[in-house]
Amino acid sequence: MFTNVEHIGIAVRDITASNNLFTKLLNVAPYKSETVASEGVTTSFFRVNETKIELLEATNSDSPIAKFLEKKGEGIHHIAFEVDDIQAEMDRLKAEGFTLLNETPKRGADNKLVCFLHPKGTNSVLVELCQERKE
Ligand SMILES: CC[C@@H](C(=O)O)C(=O)SCCNC(=O)CCNC(=O)[C@H](O)C(C)(C)COP(=O)(O)OP(=O)(O)OC[C@H]1O[C@@H](n2cnc3c(N)ncnc32)[C@H](O)[C@@H]1OP(=O)(O)O
């Protein structure tokens, strides 16, 4: 079951400058910064009530964020939904015909297991599923 919009991912060129910008905008400092080498990103997270804003800067030129910035420029990169059982949702969405970008849940930022759906099958919106890691 989908339970919440967990975060909105925003691709940025300079995370330090964008941290300052979003701190002024939201009137709150980021609660966390984390590099996820497997995704080629450095992130920072701002809490807005139940939802979060995730800023993403590329750490290398092969990163999905580097490619996105090159093609589309800065802006909303993905919407992440919290789910109560990620494997069950992945099985359900696959059976519904959606294209999963990873066949097994993978490690994301902020203590989450994540899976992405190809934006070609979701009205050009990159969708991330995420579930809290339990270990
Ligand atoms: C920090 C971890 C995690 C978290 O815990 O929150 C994250 O959020 S990590 C975020 C970064 N990781 C990812 O995005 C992983 C999933 N993404 C991918 O696997 C790829 O980016 C992709 C979506 C499969 C696209 O890769 P690729 O096919 O190599 O790139 P292209 O540039 O050729 O794009 C093909 C096609 O798709 C369109 N596209 C790409 N990204 C997006 C996007 N974010 N939103 C909407 N559309 C997107 C791109 O424009 C191309 O379209 P056409 O030009 O019309 O063919």
Ligand SMILES: [Co+2]
């Ligand atoms: Co994300």
